[in-house]
Amino acid sequence: MSNSATPNTTDSPALAPPATSPVTLRINGSDMTLQLAPWTTLLDALREYAGLTGTKKGCDHGQCGSCTVLVDGKRINSCLTLAMLHEGAEITTIEGLGQEDNLHPLQQAFLDHDAFQCGYCTPGQICSAQGLINEGRAHTEDEIREMMSGNLCRCGAYVGILNAVKEVVDAQTARRQ
Amino acid sequence: MNPFTLTRAETVEGAVRDFRDSDSPAFIAGGTNIIDLMKENVARPTHLIGLNKLPLNTIEPTAEGGLRLGATATNADTAWHPEVQCRYPLLSQAILAGASPQLRNMATNGGNLMQRTRCYYFYDTATPCNKREPGSGCGAIGGYNRIHAILGASEQCIATHPSDMCIALAALEAEVHVVGPGGSRVIKFEDFHRLPGNTPERDNTLEPGELIVALELPKKGFEKHFSYLKLRDRTSYAFALVSVAAVLELDGSTIEDARLALGGVAHKPWRDKAAEALLIGQPATTSTFKKVAEAVLKDAVGQGTNDFKIELGRRAIVRALQQATAGGKASDVFLNSNP
Structure with a gap:
C-alpha cells in the first residue's frame, strides 16, 4: 500500500486511469474534440461524450438497428464500430437531420403515418431510411421492407414505418423525374 | 470490452509488422464481428490494428480476365x-441475402471470410466450448443444436460457418491472396x-499474422444460370439454416458444367465434387x-x-438447381431468393 493520504489511491496499475486521447469527430457539420479511450464505440462517443442522446442504444450488438447513424452518407450500426476509426469522417445523427421547428421530411412522414409507439427505434429507423434514400435502390414496398430489415420495432409499427418511408421515397423519385 | 491499444496501419507491411511485434494482437476492418466478440468477452485482444486506411478497397479486373476484390472493400x-x-450475379445475390x-x-470482404x-x-462464456476454450467440451452436442452442422462435424465441434458470401465464393472457386x-x-x-x-479453435488455414489482401474471382462467372437459395x-x-449456391452451364438442356456449395450445414462452405460430377452430361431435370x-x-x-436439415438440404439442392436451370434474373439479385 502507498502511504498516500487519499484512501482510494493504491499503487496498483490496474486502477490507472484509462488511456484516453483527443479525437476530433465531425458530427452534424461541426468538429467536436472528445477525450476518448480506444474501446469507446461511436455510439458511446455520441451519447456519453458528445451529449447527442438522440441515437439510441438498443441491443448494443448490431442486431436491432436503433443505433443507426450515417457516416459519409452511408448508414451503419454505431454500436459495432470504434469512434477512433472515424476521425475525419462526416457523421450525421438524428439531431443533424431535422430540428423541432424544421422537421426532416422523414420525421414529418413518421408523424403523419403513426410510424411509432414508444419511439425508441425511431431515430435509427429514420437514419436508416435516409441511408436507403441516399442509396436510391429501393422503390417498391417489397424492396423497402427488405432494405429496412436491419431496423427492428418492438412495438410492431412496421405498417406505419413502411408507409412513411414509401411516401418520402415516392416524393424523391417524383422530384428527380 | 477489456482495455486495448489501437493503431491504424498505413501499409500492408506496416500492419503485418505491427501484428508480429505485439502481444495478443488482432486486425480490425469493418469490426462487425470482432467488436461483438470483444463485448461478449469471447475475443480478448490487447492490441488492435485498424485496416481501414489500407489501399485495399478497390475492385478491378485481373490480367486473367477475372475480378480482384480488395480485402477492405x-x-x-x-x-x-x-x-x-453483371458477371458474378451469384455473388451479389449471396452477399445481399446476408x-x-x-x-x-x-x-469488408476479408472480414467476411474471418467471421466466426x-x-x-461459442458465444456463451458460461458454457463449455472447444472452439473458444480447447479441451473444455462442447455444449452443442446433446444441447440445443438447431443451427448446427450435419456434414463434416467432429466429436469436438459441430459449429457451422455463418457466411453467405463465402458459399458463393466457394462455388465460383475464388482465390484468397494473403500477406x-x-x-x-x-x-x-x-x-x-x-x-x-481435433482443433476446432482453428477456423481456417491462415498462419498467425497473415492478412488477407484480396479475393480473386476467375474469369468464369456463370452469369446465365445461377441461384443462391x-x-x-x-x-x-x-x-x-441451409443455403445452396448452384451454378450451371447448359448446352440446350444438357449440363456441361456445374458447381454446388452449401451453407449452414458444416464448419466450412460445403462442396462435394463427386456429387457435382453426377450432373455433368446429364439432362437438367428434377430426377x-x-x-x-x-x-x-x-x-x-x-x-x-x-x-430436419438433412431433408431440407436435399430439397434446397433440387430447388436451387431448378432455379439455376430456369436462369437467374437480374431483378432477383436485388431481393433475396427465398422460394
Whole structure:
C-alpha cells in the first residue's frame, strides 16, 4: 500500500486511469474534440461524450438497428464500430437531420403515418431510411421492407414505418423525374 | 470490452509488422464481428490494428480476365459493383441475402471470410466450448443444436460457418491472396476454411499474422444460370439454416458444367465434387437433381434438434438447381431468393 493520504489511491496499475486521447469527430457539420479511450464505440462517443442522446442504444450488438447513424452518407450500426476509426469522417445523427421547428421530411412522414409507439427505434429507423434514400435502390414496398430489415420495432409499427418511408421515397423519385 | 491499444496501419507491411511485434494482437476492418466478440468477452485482444486506411478497397479486373476484390472493400460496395452484378450475379445475390444494409456497409470482404461461428455455446462464456476454450467440451452436442452442422462435424465441434458470401465464393472457386511475416501466398478457396477435427479453435488455414489482401474471382462467372437459395427462420436479416449456391452451364438442356456449395450445414462452405460430377452430361431435370441431392447428403448426421436439415438440404439442392436451370434474373439479385 502507498502511504498516500487519499484512501482510494493504491499503487496498483490496474486502477490507472484509462488511456484516453483527443479525437476530433465531425458530427452534424461541426468538429467536436472528445477525450476518448480506444474501446469507446461511436455510439458511446455520441451519447456519453458528445451529449447527442438522440441515437439510441438498443441491443448494443448490431442486431436491432436503433443505433443507426450515417457516416459519409452511408448508414451503419454505431454500436459495432470504434469512434477512433472515424476521425475525419462526416457523421450525421438524428439531431443533424431535422430540428423541432424544421422537421426532416422523414420525421414529418413518421408523424403523419403513426410510424411509432414508444419511439425508441425511431431515430435509427429514420437514419436508416435516409441511408436507403441516399442509396436510391429501393422503390417498391417489397424492396423497402427488405432494405429496412436491419431496423427492428418492438412495438410492431412496421405498417406505419413502411408507409412513411414509401411516401418520402415516392416524393424523391417524383422530384428527380 | 477489456482495455486495448489501437493503431491504424498505413501499409500492408506496416500492419503485418505491427501484428508480429505485439502481444495478443488482432486486425480490425469493418469490426462487425470482432467488436461483438470483444463485448461478449469471447475475443480478448490487447492490441488492435485498424485496416481501414489500407489501399485495399478497390475492385478491378485481373490480367486473367477475372475480378480482384480488395480485402477492405465493403460487402455493400462489392454486391452493388456493376462488374459483380453483371458477371458474378451469384455473388451479389449471396452477399445481399446476408446481414442488413447497415452491416453490409461496414463489413469488408476479408472480414467476411474471418467471421466466426454464431454457435450459441461459442458465444456463451458460461458454457463449455472447444472452439473458444480447447479441451473444455462442447455444449452443442446433446444441447440445443438447431443451427448446427450435419456434414463434416467432429466429436469436438459441430459449429457451422455463418457466411453467405463465402458459399458463393466457394462455388465460383475464388482465390484468397494473403500477406504475412513469411511473404505472400495464394490459397484456393476450398483450402481456406477447414473442418473442425481435433482443433476446432482453428477456423481456417491462415498462419498467425497473415492478412488477407484480396479475393480473386476467375474469369468464369456463370452469369446465365445461377441461384443462391437461402432458407432461414425469417425472410430477411437471419443466418441460413441451409443455403445452396448452384451454378450451371447448359448446352440446350444438357449440363456441361456445374458447381454446388452449401451453407449452414458444416464448419466450412460445403462442396462435394463427386456429387457435382453426377450432373455433368446429364439432362437438367428434377430426377437428375434428386440423385445429386441424395449423394450430397448421404453421409449427413443429425444432432437431434437439427435433424430436419438433412431433408431440407436435399430439397434446397433440387430447388436451387431448378432455379439455376430456369436462369437467374437480374431483378432477383436485388431481393433475396427465398422460394
